[in-house]
Structure formats: C-alpha cells, structure tokens
Amino acid sequence: MPQLLQHQVFQSLASSPHARLERCAELNDGLALAIWRNHHDSREYHSPGHHTLTCYLDGGTGTFRRERPAEKGAPDKLCVLPAGHESAWVINGDIRLVHLYVSDERFALDALRLFDREPREMQLREHTFLDDPVQALRFRRLIALPWEEPGERLLVSSLSHELLDHLLRTQAAPRQNPLLRGGLAPQQRRLLQDYIAQHLDEPLELDDLASLVALSPYHFARMFRISFGVPPHRYLLARRLERACRLLRDSLLPLGEIALACGFASASHFSNRFRAALGGTPGQYRAAFA
Structure with missing residues (x-):
C-alpha cells in the first residue's frame, strides 16, 4: 500500500474516521484500485497528482459536490477527477464506491499509444455523475474478481486497462492552445x-x-x-x-x-x-x- 498512500484521494479517505477501506490493489503498472464505504462525511481534494475514475456501487443518493448541491449521485454513476483538479464533497447517508487510480506516467504512455500526440497536449475532462453503462459493467466485473489471486490479478489488470482505454477515448481531449516549451519536434x-x-x-x-x-x-x-x-x-x-x-x-x-x-x-x-x-x-x- 505504500504507493497508494501517496495518492491524495486515497490518503484523504484513509484519514477519515467515517470511511472504511474494503480492499485495495496496486497493479504495478501505474494503476491501482480501492473499494471504499463511507457515510456522513465531507472530503476535499486539492490538485492530486493522479487521475481518479470513480464508480458508485451502492447508495450515494445523498452525495454531492459542495458547489452543486442539486446534483446527486446514484449506483453506477461515474466521476472523472483529473490530476490537478479541485473538488469538495458532502456524503449524506451511506455510499460504497470503487476507485481506479491512474498515474501521470500511465496516462502519458496510453495517450501516446491511442492518439499519437504528446501527453502534455492532452487533458482528461472532469465529470461528475456521468452515465456510461459500458464502464459501469466493467467495474461490476472487476469487483467480482479475487484481486489477490495471481492468475485473477492479471485479469484485473487487463480489465483495468480496458477501463482506462475507454476513459481516454471518451473523456480525453486536446488542450486549448497549450503552451509547449522544449521537447522534441x-x-x-x-x-x-x-x-x-x-x-x-x-x-x-x-x-x-x-x-x-x-x-x-x-x-x-x-x-x-x-x-x-x-x-x-x-x-x-x-x-x-x-x-x-x-x-x-x-x-x-x-x-x-x-x-x-x-x-x-x-x-x-x-x-x-x-x-x-x-x-x-x-x-x-x-x-x-x-
């Protein structure tokens, strides 16, 4: 868990007296997973160094972003939290959710492979309570696997990469007028x-x-x-x-x-x-x- 503890979103939940970690896994290739339960809490994230994709598994109907109290979560809703974003959350009632954490290096490698563009030209769009049944189904399949078994862990890694590929294809976009200094032509x-x-x-x-x-x-x-x-x-x-x-x-x-x-x-x-x-x-x- 040492690498996960360096992730601000994971660290914030780990420090909460209301949140409980069900299980987690570091996949060793810039991806990590965690399933959380939480209730009656508030959390803030300030410019995390990793990207986070969230899927609500149970509850969440009383969860909202502090600046948007009218928008509430629900099972199978997704949240896309890019590195460097700012967000504040209020959790009323119970929620169970799964996080996929993505390092900047993993984002860079996959952005190059999928788009043939420099990673610094691309950005992940921030979304709250996104509907994507394909991704929600992948998350449901993912949490049903035993992450600790070596053979199954490879399937977990493969499915996590499918989640990331789909995320980049649907939610990544070129930055508007990026200021690029240095680097290769x-x-x-x-x-x-x-x-x-x-x-x-x-x-x-x-x-x-x-x-x-x-x-x-x-x-x-x-x-x-x-x-x-x-x-x-x-x-x-x-x-x-x-x-x-x-x-x-x-x-x-x-x-x-x-x-x-x-x-x-x-x-x-x-x-x-x-x-x-x-x-x-x-x-x-x-x-x-x-």
Missing part, C-alpha cells in the same frame, strides 16, 4: 516511435536513439521525457511488454521466442520484467487468457 517524436516499434527485438541504446534525432544523449533524454512524459527506458519497456502481451494472447509461440521477439535477453529476464510490471508471470498471463 513532432517529426522527431514520430520518427522515434516508428523506429522503436520496428526494432523492439533488438538492443536499443540511448546513444543510438539520440543519434536518430542528432542530439547528445543528455539532451535527448531530457527532451524525450518532456515530449513522451516518461524516460526513454520506461517507454521502451512499456512497448516491449505491450507486444509481449499481444503475442501471449494471440499466438502459440514458446515463451523463449516471445522474449527474443520483444527484445529481452532471455526467458528469465523476460519473466522477471513481466512479473514486476504486471504482477504475474508470462505463463500465468497466457493461462488466464486461454
């Missing part, structure tokens, strides 16, 4: 994305990537992080793991061949990286989706 960013995608099975060194855009390794690493929202090694690992997940789900290739196809030095190296990122081994992942 758009053609440099696209060149790097294409090159990395085409050479995931090869060793990719920082010097090699920097030379593609005629920059020193130091300046390249700094400008890459500005444009991509993550350091080069984190972006590369994320892309390799995404390819590995596709091959594990959609092919019968042996694990050793998948490891080499995704640029890992060995099957053991692949397994260690996969487990650290997703909470289970490649074999468990394949079995979960069989």
Whole structure:
C-alpha cells in the first residue's frame, strides 16, 4: 500500500474516521484500485497528482459536490477527477464506491499509444455523475474478481486497462492552445516511435536513439521525457511488454521466442520484467487468457 498512500484521494479517505477501506490493489503498472464505504462525511481534494475514475456501487443518493448541491449521485454513476483538479464533497447517508487510480506516467504512455500526440497536449475532462453503462459493467466485473489471486490479478489488470482505454477515448481531449516549451519536434517524436516499434527485438541504446534525432544523449533524454512524459527506458519497456502481451494472447509461440521477439535477453529476464510490471508471470498471463 505504500504507493497508494501517496495518492491524495486515497490518503484523504484513509484519514477519515467515517470511511472504511474494503480492499485495495496496486497493479504495478501505474494503476491501482480501492473499494471504499463511507457515510456522513465531507472530503476535499486539492490538485492530486493522479487521475481518479470513480464508480458508485451502492447508495450515494445523498452525495454531492459542495458547489452543486442539486446534483446527486446514484449506483453506477461515474466521476472523472483529473490530476490537478479541485473538488469538495458532502456524503449524506451511506455510499460504497470503487476507485481506479491512474498515474501521470500511465496516462502519458496510453495517450501516446491511442492518439499519437504528446501527453502534455492532452487533458482528461472532469465529470461528475456521468452515465456510461459500458464502464459501469466493467467495474461490476472487476469487483467480482479475487484481486489477490495471481492468475485473477492479471485479469484485473487487463480489465483495468480496458477501463482506462475507454476513459481516454471518451473523456480525453486536446488542450486549448497549450503552451509547449522544449521537447522534441513532432517529426522527431514520430520518427522515434516508428523506429522503436520496428526494432523492439533488438538492443536499443540511448546513444543510438539520440543519434536518430542528432542530439547528445543528455539532451535527448531530457527532451524525450518532456515530449513522451516518461524516460526513454520506461517507454521502451512499456512497448516491449505491450507486444509481449499481444503475442501471449494471440499466438502459440514458446515463451523463449516471445522474449527474443520483444527484445529481452532471455526467458528469465523476460519473466522477471513481466512479473514486476504486471504482477504475474508470462505463463500465468497466457493461462488466464486461454
């Protein structure tokens, strides 16, 4: 739970004498989950560093934002709370809800993958009491899974990523006239994305990537992080793991061949990286989706 305690929304509820944590899970890839019960409470969030997607499970008909007392919650209502937002909540009566916490780094990786735009160009729109039956059904499926079981935990992670993908496709939008300073030129960013995608099975060194855009390794690493929202090694690992997940789900290739196809030095190296990122081994992942 240490990473979760750094999340302001989680921390605020954890410090409340009225709120009770049912269960939580850190999914190790920039996502975390928590189910809460609360009653007769008030909470405020001030510029949290993570994005939060909420689904009301039970109750909530007496819950409202302090500045909008006429709008009340209900089961299956969703709230989208972007990083940096400000909100104050009043909870009258009982409520049970589930939170999906999304790190800025996870948002950046998925924004790049889905929109081919710099993450700093995109923003998550804030919503209160949104109706989205597809997302509500995903949350209902999610809370029915045993988060502690290794095989099931991989399904939990996959379903959480589905929630995030849908959230970004429906609620993310370009910022209006963003002030972008530093970073890579758009053609440099696209060149790097294409090159990395085409050479995931090869060793990719920082010097090699920097030379593609005629920059020193130091300046390249700094400008890459500005444009991509993550350091080069984190972006590369994320892309390799995404390819590995596709091959594990959609092919019968042996694990050793998948490891080499995704640029890992060995099957053991692949397994260690996969487990650290997703909470289970490649074999468990394949079995979960069989």
